[in-house]
Amino acid sequence: MIGKAAGPPISITGLGAYAPDRVLTNDELSTIVDTTDEWIMERTGIRERRIAAPEQALTDLALPAAHAALDGAGVAARDIDLLLCATVTPDMMFPTSSALLADMLGAEDAAACDLLAGCTGFMYALAQAYGMIAAGLAGRALVVGGDVLSRILDWTDRSTLVLFGDGAGAVVLEKVDRPGFLGFELGADGGGGVHLSLPGSGSRHIEDATGNGYVQMNGREVFKFATRVLVSSAQAVLDRCDASVDDVDVYIPHQANVRIMDHAAQKLGIPRERMVVNVDRYGNTSSGSIPLALADAQAQDRLKEGDLVLMTGMGAGLTWGSALMEWTR
Numbered sequence: 001m002i003g004k005a006a007g008p009p010i011s012i013t014g015l016g017a018y019a020p021d022r023v024l025t026n027d028e029l030s031t032i033v034d035t036t037d038e039w040i041m042e043r044t045g046i047r048e049r050r051i052a053a054p055e056q057a058l059t060d061l062a063l064p065a066a067h068a069a070l071d072g073a074g075v076a077a078r079d080i081d082l083l084l085c086a087t088v089t090p091d092m093m094f095p096t097s098s099a100l101l102a103d104m105l106g107a108e109d110a111a112a113c114d115l116l117a118g119c120t121g122f123m124y125a126l127a128q129a130y131g132m133i134a135a136g137l138a139g140r141a142l143v144v145g146g147d148v149l150s151r152i153l154d155w156t157d158r159s160t161l162v163l164f165g166d167g168a169g170a171v172v173l174e175k176v177d178r179p180g181f182l183g184f185e186l187g188a189d190g191g192g193g194v195h196l197s198l199p200g201s202g203s204r205h206i207e208d209a210t211g212n213g214y215v216q217m218n219g220r221e222v223f224k225f226a227t228r229v230l231v232s233s234a235q236a237v238l239d240r241c242d243a244s245v246d247d248v249d250v251y252i253p254h255q256a257n258v259r260i261m262d263h264a265a266q267k268l269g270i271p272r273e274r275m276v277v278n279v280d281r282y283g284n285t286s287s288g289s290i291p292l293a294l295a296d297a298q299a300q301d302r303l304k305e306g307d308l309v310l311m312t313g314m315g316a317g318l319t320w321g322s323a324l325m326e327w328t329r
């Protein structure tokens with residue numbers, strides 16, 4: 001699916017993020033599984049990640065992020081009409097984390113639902129919130145992306161354990177005076193879904209219980225997929241919006257692996273200094289990855305009025321998605 005924004009100008013007016021306090025370093029991981037700081041740094045660029053405390057679930061990470069986003073937008077929770085929460089690790093399947101979060105925030109009038117699209121969830125949620133506001137169904141939306149992947153990792157499997165971390169981010173979307181979102185491109189390939197899966201997590205019974213309940217990944221296949229779609233999706237949305245890669249001021253790819261991100265930036269022709277990188281400090285936080293990177297960019301004063309911001313996510317499904325927007329303060 002690809003589309004150029006045709007409705008009223010809609011943008012992000014508030015932004016927040018939260019990551020748990022507990023830092024897990026590569027050296028510490030090397031005492032848990034057979035790995036080294038050198039291997040992880042060289043293959044992924046990840047130095048450390050955050051891990052949720054035992055009593056913390058997704059909504060505990062999402063709540064401070066949501067408060068910060070509402071404060072940034074100067075919006076009260078009761079003025080939110082739509083709350084979308086993109087995650088693959090909700091507190092539980094139901095009640096939904098979005099409904100719990102709406103209750104915690106006091107967003108009494110909000111429609112709320114969770115959205116499952118792997119690490120691309122935040123991009124899908126952004127596009128859906130945009131569409132509902134553009135169509136006049138909602139005035140303001142709170143879009144949350146976050147995950148507590150540490151709960152669904154096999155802590156004896158070095159091939160996945162070293163890659164992921166926990167974190168969440170949130171944005172407020174509403175109508176503004178100037179164009180914010182310019183276009184979206186979203187896609188999915190269920191045929192490739194087998195390469196990144198969580199067997200035993202739903203209604204399909206799986207005879208062989210090995211790995212059930214834990215992330216299973218064919219790293220090399222996901223690597224090839226990621227390097228391909230980060231480029232093709234970004235290029236597609238730029239083309240559809242008649243924008244050039246030279247116009248991109250801030251590039252925010254899914255923070256999965258710095259090698260994948262560098263490859264995408266290089267193929268697209270985006271100078272590295274325009275790319276936001278925080279995978280070294282957080283690892284891959286799945287649905288939290290892009291909003292955490294957005295919040296980092298804002299904290300570093302890298303998001304200026306009128307800047308062209310390109311975001312591209314990819315992940316389980318397999319799924320991918322890009323958004324192109326002009327930043328509005």
Ligand code: UT7
Nearest residue numbers: 034035036039043119158159162219220222223256257315
């Ligand atoms: O949101 C999307 C989520 N997933 C991704 O983005 C993952 C995409 N894939 C990747 O980032 C890379 O494929 C990995 C970082 C997962 C792996 O890097 P690689 O360069 O593709 O390594 P590899 O899988 O080809 O493995 C090379 C070697 C293997 O040993 P042998 O067979 O050569 O003896 C692995 O067993 O590295 C070994 N290995 C490790 N060694 C130390 C795998 N994991 C580790 C580890 N520490 N943590």
